[in-house]
Amino acid sequence: MNKTILITGGAGFIGSHVVRLFVEKYPDYLIVNLDKLTYAGNLENLRDIDQKENYRFEKGDIEDAGFLSTLFEKYAFDGVIHLAAESHVDRSITDPLAFVRTNVLGTVNLLNTARTAWAGNFEGKRFYHVSTDEVYGELHDPEEFFVEDTAYDPRSPYSASKASSDHFVRAYYSTYGLPVVISNCSNNYGPNHFPEKLIPLMINNIKNKKPLPVYGKGENVRDWLYVLDHARAIDMIYHGAALGETYNIGGNNEWKNLDLVHLLCDVMDKKLGREPGESRELITFVKDRAGHDLRYAIDASKLMNDLGWAPSVTFEEGLEKTVEWYLQNWNWIEHVTSGEYQKYYQEMYS
Numbered sequence: 001m002n003k004t005i006l007i008t009g010g011a012g013f014i015g016s017h018v019v020r021l022f023v024e025k026y027p028d029y030l031i032v033n034l035d036k037l038t039y040a041g042n043l044e045n046l047r048d049i050d051q052k053e054n055y056r057f058e059k060g061d062i063e064d065a066g067f068l069s070t071l072f073e074k075y076a077f078d079g080v081i082h083l084a085a086e087s088h089v090d091r092s093i094t095d096p097l098a099f100v101r102t103n104v105l106g107t108v109n110l111l112n113t114a115r116t117a118w119a120g121n122f123e124g125k126r127f128y129h130v131s132t133d134e135v136y137g138e139l140h141d142p143e144e145f146f147v148e149d150t151a152y153d154p155r156s157p158y159s160a161s162k163a164s165s166d167h168f169v170r171a172y173y174s175t176y177g178l179p180v181v182i183s184n185c186s187n188n189y190g191p192n193h194f195p196e197k198l199i200p201l202m203i204n205n206i207k208n209k210k211p212l213p214v215y216g217k218g219e220n221v222r223d224w225l226y227v228l229d230h231a232r233a234i235d236m237i238y239h240g241a242a243l244g245e246t247y248n249i250g251g252n253n254e255w256k257n258l259d260l261v262h263l264l265c266d267v268m269d270k271k272l273g274r275e276p277g278e279s280r281e282l283i284t285f286v287k288d289r290a291g292h293d294l295r296y297a298i299d300a301s302k303l304m305n306d307l308g309w310a311p312s313v314t315f316e317e318g319l320e321k322t323v324e325w326y327l328q329n330w331n332w333i334e335h336v337t338s339g340e341y342q343k344y345y346q347e348m349y350s
């Protein structure tokens with residue numbers, strides 16, 4: 001194999017798309033997926049590629065420094081693409097410490113392990129930290145966008161933990177010269193998205209004719225990007241970014257939550273052969289999220305200009321593909337909601 005790359009969090013939503021892209025596009029790379037398999041980790045996401053020659057799965061916790069150094073000895077990684085995280089804002093409000101442990105301590109463990117294993121010989125090495133636009137806080141001025149040097153202003157325990165991890169990654173670059181790159185991406189959507197997040201939760205509830213909980217008045221704005229376009233950006237940044245660089249990734253695709261839920265209801269009504277407007281009746285306004293960020297919007301022009309990235313699908317196409325994927329793979333969502341998905345590890349690896 002030409003290169004050995006560690007991808008953390010590869011059993012999660014975005015990680016599984018990144019793993020598949022790398023395994024398929026780079027047959028001469030060995031891709032090692034390290035994942036703790038928390039509630040968010042689902043090896044069924046990788047069913048189609050888990051027998052490939054250039055893919056390995058390792059179950060483990062980035063909070064465990066001993067485990068990480070043994071793993072680095074075993075594989076002698078050339079690069080790391082770090083996605084493992086606790087990722088849901090609502091969970092961070094009820095259990096902030098879980099976010100500190102995985103997102104902050106886990107990231108610092110990984111940085112330390114890479115630094116020790118590479119022992120100052122950073123030639124050809126790369127540590128890529130995948131982060132979020134939520135570190136920049138919220139926007140109020142509709143003309144304003146997050147750029148790479150927007151000041152950090154995290155407002156949820158989730159975004160505070162990701163901001164902290166970003167700071168550590170940059171500190172390892174300036175203090176030890178660790179060869180890092182960082183990207184901060186907007187909200188992703190697409191296949192394999194865990195149904196606690198807005199879009200898959202709504203798809204699941206619409207299908208099952210359950211209430212559609214819209215927080216507050218549904219006026220908060222998110223900038224949605226199709227997950228495969230994020231994975232493509234990660235590939236370009238991993239291979240093309242100068243060391244120490246940061247790139248913002250976003251779809252230039254802002255939607256108020258309520259408008260998005262309306263659109264999803266209409267798309268689903270058509271697909272399910274329901275009367276127009278039927279699913280909109282399920283919308284229920286519920287108590288707002290504490291500290292709910294008003295608006296996120298990314299200016300991705302640096303990535304477009306430097307590396308030639310552009311989204312490959314429009315939102316209409318991406319949403320259509322997403323709804324279609326869920327409807328055609330309904331057993332995926334059933335396995336997640338029943339807990340069945342957690343058996344796949346035992347079947348495959350023990």
Ligand code: NAD
Pocket residue numbers: 008009010011012013014015034035036037038039040041042060061062063082083084085086087088102106130131132133162184185186187188189194
């Ligand atoms: P996810 O919650 O779907 O997946 C996270 C994965 O990390 C899971 O497979 C989980 O088992 C694993 N994991 C959690 N704790 C771990 C630990 N201690 N050790 C090893 N593995 C562990 O998350 P996602 O939505 O795919 O996000 C992936 C990354 O991208 C995160 O770092 C997130 O902050 C970032 N991000 C996400 C979005 C988004 O819209 N989802 C947008 C921008 C950035």
Ligand code: TYD
Pocket residue numbers: 088089090187196197198199201213214215218220221222257289
């Ligand atoms: P989410 O998918 O949790 O992503 P994030 O909070 O990281 O942006 O939520 C997206 C938006 O949808 C956010 O403004 C909160 C809102 N939301 C609801 O209105 N209802 C829901 O049930 C969920 C999960 C989210």
